[in-house]
Amino acid sequence: MNSPNPNSPQPDPTSVPPAVVHRLSLYLRELRHRIADGNETTSSSQLGRRLGFTDAQVRKDLAHFGQFGHPGIGYRCNELVDAIRKILGTDRExxxxxxxxxxxxxxxxxxxxxxxxxxxxxxxxxxxxxxxxxxxxxxxxxxxxxxxxxxxxxxxxxxxxxxxxxxxxxxxxxxxxxxxxxxxxxxxxxxxxxxxxxxxxxxxxxxxxxxxxxxxxxxxxxxxx
Amino acid sequence: MNSPNPNSPQPDPTSVPPAVVHRLSLYLRELRHRIADGNETTSSSQLGRRLGFTDAQVRKDLAHFGQFGHPGIGYRCNELVDAIRKILGTDRExxxxxxxxxxxxxxxxxxxxxxxxxxxxxxxxxxxxxxxxxxxxxxxxxxxxxxxxxxxxxxxxxxxxxxxxxxxxxxxxxxxxxxxxxxxxxxxxxxxxxxxxxxxxxxxxxxxxxxxxxxxxxxxxxxxx
DNA sequence: CATTGTGAACTTATTCACAGCC
DNA sequence: GGCTGTGAATAAGTTCACAATG
CATH class of the missing domain: 3.40.50.720 (NAD(P)-binding Rossmann-like Domain)
Structure with a gap:
């Protein structure tokens, strides 16, 4: 794991459980609130705690789509927002x-x-x-x-x-x-x-x-x- | 299994998965539509087909709460509506x-x-x-x-x-x-x-x-x- | 040294398949 | 014959736990 490379897993999206997609859009929402509160980064455990999931759950969910985190750092909010928007298809109107x-x-x-x-x-x-x-x-x-x-x-x-x-x-x-x-x-x-x-x-x-x-x-x- | 006896399983409701409760209220809605269409009874496979689940899923979901069906017949719509309303707590205002x-x-x-x-x-x-x-x-x-x-x-x-x-x-x-x-x-x-x-x-x-x-x-x- | 990503272990949910019943 | 309820089998989802990393 090094610089985020969203092209690694990139699995058949048909196989992504609906529950993962639900949570993804929850992560997106929470990330936006964190950005609005002036935070640059967050972590899987922080996100999880806020939303009622385990940290492992957050990481596993994201792992369906690529690698977005930075070991020792966590996730850069803006980076992850962009990635999730792209996944959800909401990076356009x-x-x-x-x-x-x-x-x-x-x-x-x-x-x-x-x-x-x-x-x-x-x-x-x-x-x-x-x-x-x-x-x-x-x-x-x-x-x-x-x-x-x-x-x-x-x-x-x-x-x-x-x-x-x-x-x-x-x-x-x-x-x-x-x-x-x-x-x-x-x-x-x-x-x-x-x-x-x-x-x-x-x-x-x-x-x-x-x-x-x-x-x-x-x-x-x-x-x- | 004979005359429905909703007192058999009656398990710790805390252990009922949220997904089951979601589906329960879908069953309730569908049952009402069937009643409105003039049907007296329905079956797990009919309910399932209509809603996109398997028949076994429907039966297993209901099994969390008791026995409501009649072998060879299926479920009497009114009976099952009453049972589900009771389970969901909507048998009152x-x-x-x-x-x-x-x-x-x-x-x-x-x-x-x-x-x-x-x-x-x-x-x-x-x-x-x-x-x-x-x-x-x-x-x-x-x-x-x-x-x-x-x-x-x-x-x-x-x-x-x-x-x-x-x-x-x-x-x-x-x-x-x-x-x-x-x-x-x-x-x-x-x-x-x-x-x-x-x-x-x-x-x-x-x-x-x-x-x-x-x-x-x-x-x-x-x-x- | 906090945090990710991930294989392995575990837990939970779904489907199968069939005995029992109408 | 058609249908339920359910134990057994299978599949899916979650958590654990740890090597790898900035």
């Missing part, structure tokens, strides 16, 4: 569309965290003709019928699905047909996507259920996924 | 408070899925004096200074943290001091809670990062956590 401008959809349009991480909400869609043609948070709202065309002209790569459960699969199908690479589904239903399209589900009530289970069973705090 | 009535906070106040699953948003808090005293979606907004008192008079058990990252730890501490059993943290920072309090983190940008990783590395669809 991504154009994102939202479908469903309800309560949650509006919140997503206004969420500044997306912008800060390089996600550009370039278009929104809604079935309500009243909303079509208006702008919310500077994002124009289009009719669902125009989805394919707008997606193409705006070069959208990712979709956020924030429609009622009953509409989620149909909307997902349309996004996929329009060539989206992945979606985040906020509807409380499991949608299916073809192979080669990726998918993450966020269900707010389900998150609360994880807490009620723990409270009802008086468990101890879980590390953050 | 939970009183929930929201801290931070910004974009996301307002969306959470208006989210009907919470109500449907038995979560009652009984109070909201915000630092902005303009908002204090008003109501959004029928929920009254209080000053953060009054948090402890309001939490107690409204018998709040769970908290939703939807404040900026810089405030999240302080708010969490106040909720914990007010006796909350668990929190869902929407701020993009890892907060710490004492043992005995449970915590779930939801970071919208992180969810998108899981997708960009998959797209950037052309992976295949992941089963839903």
């Amino acid at each position: 991504w154009r994102v569309a939202l479908v469903g401008v309800g309560n949650l959809g509006r919140a997503l349009l206004g969420y500044r965290g997306f912008y800060q991480q390089g996600f550009r909400l370039a278009a929104a869609f809604d079935a309500d003709p009243e909303k079509v043609g208006t702008k919310i948070e500077g994002v124009e709202i289009f009719a669902i019928e125009d989805l394919a065309e707008v997606m193409s002209t705006h070069k959208i790569e990712l979709g956020l699905v924030a429609v009622p459960a009953s509409e989620a699969q149909a909307v997902t199908d349309q996004l996929v047909a329009a060539g989206v690479g992945g979606i985040v589904n906020f509807a409380p239903v499991t949608v299916t996507v073809p192979e080669g399209v990726s998918k993450v589900g966020v269900d707010l009530a389900r998150e609360l259920e994880q807490v009620t289970f723990a409270v009802a069973n008086r468990q101890r705090e879980q590390p953050e996924t | 939970w009183r929930v408070a929201l801290v931070g009535v910004g974009n996301l906070g307002r969306a959470l106040l208006g989210y009907r899925g919470f109500y449907q699953q038995g979560f009652r948003l009984a109070a909201a808090f915000d630092a902005d004096p303009e908002k204090v005293g008003t109501k959004i979606e029928g929920v009254e907004i209080f000053a953060i200074e009054d948090l402890a008192e309001v939490m107690s008079t409204h018998k709040i058990e769970l908290g939703l943290v939807a404040v900026p990252a810089s405030e999240a730890q302080a708010v969490t501490d106040q909720l914990v001091a007010a006796g909350v059993g668990g929190i869902v943290n929407f701020a993009p920072v890892t907060v710490t809670v004492p043992e005995g309090v449970s915590k779930v983190g939801v970071d919208l940008a992180r969810e998108l990062e899981q997708v960009t990783f998959a797209v950037a590395n052309r992976q295949r669809e992941q089963p839903e956590t």
